[in-house]
Each structure stands twice: as C-alpha cells, then as structure tokens.
Amino acid sequence: MGLCGLVGGTIYIKIIISSNLEMNRIIMHIDLDYFYAQLEELRNPQLAQKPLVVCMYSGRTLDSGAVASANYAARQLGVHAGMPIIYAKKKAPAAAFLPADRPHYEDVSGRIMALFAGFADRFEQESIDEASLDVSAKCAGSYVEAKKLAEKIKWKLHEDERLSCSVGVGPNKLIAKMAAGHRKPDGLVVVSSIEVKDFLRSKAIADLHGVGEKTAGALAQKGIKTIVQLAAAPVSELQESFGEKRGLLLHEHALGIDNDPVEEKAARQISRIVTLRENSSDPNAIAVHCSPLAADIARKAKDANVLFRTITILLVSDRIENITRSTTLPGPSQSEVDISDSCRGLLGEFFEKNSQFVCRRFGIRVSNFEEPKAQKRIFEY
Template sequence: MLEKRIIMHIDLDAFFASVEEREHPEYRGKPLIVGAGPIEGLKRGVVSTANYEARKFGIHSAMPISIAHKKCPEGIFIPANHELYEKVSQSIMLRLKKYADKTEQYSIDEMFLDVSDKTKNFKQAEEIAKKIKNEIKENEQLTCSIGISSNKLVAKIASDFKKPAGLTIVPQNKIQEFLDPLSPRKLIGVGPKTETRLKDMGIETIKKLRAASKEKLVDAFGVHGEEMYSMARGIDNSPVEEYTEIKSHNRNYTFQEDTKEKELLMKTLAIMASEIENELKKEKMFYKTITVRCRYSNFDTHIKSKTIKLPVSDTETMLKVAEELLDEFLKDERKIRQIGLRVSNLTNKKIEQQKLT
C-alpha cells in the first residue's frame, strides 16, 4: 500500500546527560543532573537535562537546581557544556539528512524527516528507522527514540511513547486509537496550567478533549482551543521544512531573568530590528525571510520563520512578522531565556526589480 505522507521524528534520549556519560563513563549508572551547580544556581539555576537514573528521583528539565538537589543530594551536578552539545548535535543532524530529501531540525536534539519519497509504506520506513538508530549508536555511542506517522504532530508524540531507544509506528488508520487514551499534556503547547484547566472541565484524556465542541474550547482557550480541537483529532498538515539560508543578518539577546512578558520581548526585538536595518542599508540589501529564535529556561531552543512575497528592508515589516512568530512561542507556558531575530533570503533590489519587470 502506498502511503500519502510518512514522517519521522527522531529524538535523542536525555541528550545532554547522554553526551556527558559518553565523555565521562564514570557517570554511568549514577544520577546525573546537567545544569548550574546547586550553590551558584540556587537563585535561577534550572535543570537542563537529567539522565534516567536521576529521573527516578522525580527530577526533570526546567526544575530549579535547588529542588533537584533536595530530591537527590547524592546526585552528580555538572554545568552544561553547550559548545560540546552543539558540536555533537551538528554531527548527528548531518548524518540524518542523508535519509530524507526534506528535513527539519526542531531543536538541538530533535529532527523531523519526511521520507515519503524514499519509502512506499510504514514497513520500509521502519527499516530506515532501524538503520538510523544503529548508525547513531555505532558512531556516536548515543541512543535515540523514533516516532513514525503520517504527520509531524503524531510522529513527535510517538517518539516519546517508548523512551529510551524506542520505535513507535502509528499508521493513519491507527492515529485516533493511539491518541485517545493519552493525556492532553502530550499535545504540543499544552503545559501544566492548561492541563489543570482541562481537568477542571472534566477533560483528562485526548478522547474526552475530542468530545468537547470547538466552541467550548475556543471560549475557554481562544485560538489555542481551536488548535487543541484539531490536534485531538490527529490533524497536522504542516510541512517538514528546513529554515536555513546562506546569508543572513541576526541578533541574539539573553535576559538576566527568564521572561514571558510580551512588552519586554517586543522592545528587545525592536532594538535588534533597528540594528539589522542599519546593516541592510549599508549593504543596500533587502530581505524576504524573518526568523525568530527562542531559547526557553531549560535551554530547549526552537525557531519559527516566515517568508514574504517581495523583498523589503524596513523594520515595520520585520517587527510585524516577528510579533506573529513570537505569539506562537508565547503559547508555550515556559519562560524565555534568550531571543534572537534573523533576516535572510537577502537580495539586491535592482536585481529583484529586473526579475519582476
């Protein structure tokens, strides 16, 4: 049977901690917590990643280091080595790209692959997934979990279903059966606060969420309610897209305290946009793609981009699109540690005008 879309989501297991265990074999089998040390991190330090031994003590990403230390005082606490993790990530992502024509790096330890053109069915996709798992294990000494389905949403949920080193396949005709018994928390953008509100409404499973009317969810959650209505039905038509351009201008800013305050975030983006505009004017260049990059309090990093039809150089357009992208990030309940702005897909106006005439 020829499937319409076959999407994989590869998630590296406890990535930061696993890299540290690879570099320091003496850590294996012991609770390992990656983040600021318990002394210097008491004020704002959070757990970046905990290995599976540490998770047995109830420790998880974004937990304050001070609480993690109380839960597991005998644990090994080490600072994050982001330069090393970026290097290992780049090596793995490069390996993954050869398995699909369309790829999308979702974060430092996650990637989507659209293998629709490489396979005819989920059985063939399963064989590719096994090859990927073996290659990462043999060459990087790391494990990954893979979810396979007909869209990104379900593939991502599936990759988390049998961690660590899991492989879960959810064909199109099994999506509802797979999703129904799960907690709505498994859906993208549903955090603890939304989960609590849903429980107060008597909604504790995706099946019950699916039974709720769209009007009821929109009244309670606004636009996000409409999104939950679709996600509960396993609907996600978003394409697998890689946001990379050869030439760009960008700025990043790390806040002293993690924030979700939109006014502060927009003021920061405005300053960066002004600086980028000055650079574009000096080079007499124009952009078509705007990208916002957010790093959350647990160092989980995501990017969102939008490409406009015609090249421009003004900050007004830049900020208007940036605000649209930022609003998507703010649906997540986590606070933002670092924000970045990038314009790319650059061109010279005269060349572009010749193409249009």
C-alpha cells in the same frame, strides 16, 4: 464489453495507487535521549553508573540555576529538566552535578542533524536534540519501510556517535512526536494512519502536543479529561474558551489531524573542519588554516543572507577529545577578517594554557545568527 471493463478497471487501479502515494504521508520524529547527560556520560563513562545532572548555572549564587538534563538514574530519584538545582541536590545528593558545555553539545548536535537530514526527503531541526523528517517518498508511503529506515538511523547514530535516540513514526508531525515520547529511552514506536485513533485513546490529555498544565486544568473544569472527550467537544465551545485558532487546533489535534509541513529552517550555524596534514601543538602552524576556512564560511554566510555574532574554534586531539572555544563579537558581522582574526586569538589563548594538546583536526564555526536589517552596518562603510 469485457475488454472495456478490464481497461476501465486498470485505469481505476492506477488512480487509487497514485492518490494513495500522495496521501500516505510518513513523518518521523527523532528525539535524542537525555542528550546533554548522555554526552557527559560518553566523555566520562564512570558517570554512567550513577545519577548525573547537567546544570545551567545562572551564576548569581553557587547553586542558583536550573537542571538542563538528567540521566535515568537521576530521574528515578525525581530529578527532571527545569528543576531548580537546589531541589535537585536535595533529591539526589550523591549525584554528579556538571555545568552544561553548550558549545560541545551544539557541535555534536550539528553532526547528528546532518546525519539525520541525509535520510529524509525533507528535514526540520526542532531543537538541539529533536528533528522531524518527512520520509514519505523515501519509504514509498510504506510504514514497514519507515520502520526499517528508523532502525537503520538508530543503528547509524550508535555506530557514529555511540548515542541512543527515541523515534516515532506517524502520518504527521503531531503523531510522530507523540509516538517518539511513548517509549523512552531507545524507543521505536510506529503509529500508522489507521492506528491513530486507538493510539490517542491510550494517551493522557496532557500528552497531546499544545496542551500544557494550564490548558489541561481549563479543560478539566469543562469536564474534558480525555482526548476522546476533547475530540467530541464542539469546536465553537473550544474556540470560545481558547480563541479561534487555538480552539480549532485543539480540536484537530484531538482527532490526530496535523497538516503542518516538515520545513527546512534556515541554518543555525555554519562550520568547516579540516584534518591537519601532521598533528600539531603549534598555534601558528594551525592558524594557516584560518584564512581559507574563514573565506569559505563568510561566503556561505553571504549566500545564506545571515550575520553571525559568535565565532568558535573546534579542536580535535589525537585522542579524539573535542575542544571548543568561542568568542562573541560586539555586533553582527559577515566578515572573513572578523572570523580569521578571532580564530587566531582563540588559538593563541588556548595553546598558551594547553601547550601539550596535540591537534589532529581544526575547525571554525559561526553561529548566533541575525538577518541583515535595512539600516547600514559598520562593515558596509
């Protein structure tokens, strides 16, 4: 009897442990702090001391366009991303206003995303400066381990790139993302599954993912002003106002439920970079690397079943300056010759104007992807 009980007990414990492992999903959300502005501060450290605004100029008039990113000194003056540049100039007239250097940001982002992916069981890039990592198995379902891993990632990012990020850890993507936004910049917030309820109680309804200004207004009209009230609202009522899918989603999110998996998205760019045997300012000497790199990239594009339109050369100087120059093809391509020809042209143009540049590393990147369509394309003939 006693033995039976013991055996039974052992089996029971095993079941608990294994089901626990399956259930304890741990997701990490990483958000790079004021990414574009932080990168500009790195390039020019004097800018870090004052308000800095990175702009997407539309080119129509001198100041038309919107703010893409602002450092915290500029935010304190009321500047935020999405704001028209003209307003930002009124709020922060003494700020430095810089045009966005998207190729450079993409370049650094590519390196960082590869770094993050190495820490995850499954990895999903959400945008140029945000990623979700499923670390359930890596951390054996332990939030203590997940916190240690987050600290390690933050340290490594600073070590490699001199950048800071905010990290949120939670039982799903929704809570992890909200946790990352909870303390910025340079934050680390862990919300374990048992803490979800209290965490949501502390947040405003507009902080709930998927609730924009418009939805918040519509909910307020129904008397729903907090996440707790939203969680208590009948699903059918929410579905009546917001549609079946969206109504259910709002209900689930208010309860902290989110089953969306972390999914690897297809690559957004393919790149290769080499270190030159000798530093060089001779475009012809550097161009010998075009064909082998292009062949490798074209093969990867074929393997990934993508067509690219944008081709970029990456040049790193002996003083670790990063330069990128891009060209966009008239149509989508998968051709090795398109890559190498474009790169030779870009190299020639760059060194014509920058003959003093001493290149240490040379790379090629293709991006702006399209999936092949059914109809025949020019390069198939």
